[in-house]
Amino acid sequence: MHELSIVLSIVDIAEEEAQKAGVDNFSKIVLEIGSQSGIVLEALHFAWSSGVKDSVLSKAKLEVSQIQAIARCEECQHEFNAETLYDSCPRCNDAFTELISGKELKIKSLELE
């Protein structure tokens, strides 16, 4: 259940930004989360309400933009949507593939009313 740690790290960053901006709370936060980032979205949503309690994010609407993992085949350079970390290349069936996106875990933006 590291999602709670993640929520609390998000709160930390938001608190810092609130101080810089001189505000008491944010109305919306947009996260970018890769489909192979190791975050289970259901668990993140579950941890959200307790994690943001009494913070600058307590009233913020949570929007998650999920980024589809894309892998590139090292053999034929074909790029494809990766559903797991061990998908073989759908074109040449080679198992040597590298993720080129899908590990993202970031705060894209914070919104003030």
Add this chain to the structure above:
Amino acid sequence: MCTTCGCGNTSYLSIAKPGEKPMNIDPMKLHLLDDHKHTHGHGHSSSHQQNRIIELEKDILGSNNLIAERNRTYFKAKNITAFNLVSSPGSGKTSLLVRTLTDLGTQIKFSVIEGDQQTMQDANRISATQIPVIQINTGQACHLDSDMVDKALQALMPPEESILFIENVGNLVCPAMFDLGEETRVVVISVTEGDDKPLKYPDMFSTAQLCLINKIDLLDYVDFSIEKVKENALKINHHLKFMELSATKGTGMEQWYDFLKNTLHKPV
């Protein structure tokens, strides 16, 4: 509640050397940069500002990664080779360390950071080998993070030109996401677990550089194929290297010891 590890107020993080009183660390003070404090924004939000958007593009694990890089620089400056040992509970990480420290303790300088939710058990086992050790009890948290390691390093003061083992909390999921500043991440799997484990817990196998297959003395009694586990792990991480050994019987330990000796850094 701690904003890094999620531990509650009733369960503080503590670090302790065997035989000494544990030092409790207020989780609120643990994380992020030293000058960071938990304060709420007390400015005045102006009503005429309408839907101002702060385009942040900030890595959520940024503060952990920053402290991990600091740890890494510290290790480099002191010629310390740091290993982060990860596995499920019960794979034999501590037994592997005890055997390694007993066999090599007179040839190489070692120190150990032990991570567990509770108890000094592992640190006491390490301490019996006369190797300096510090125990981190994470309370509710399911993994070590770079800041806990930073705090433990300040108490442990590992010697120069040495090997530091960081034994992570037994958990194949959460520790995968947290860089501690190690040089090499070692995932330990024992033959009493399933050979499909790499596929079930891919994140850990994808972030490790070395995989130790432990308890090979039990191979005759379990339905576990070394070939299969390697094949599965290589599907996830084709750079992964393997060693097969038995920490309790001593089989295959020479290869591990040679590897450790070769990783020692000398001053340039």
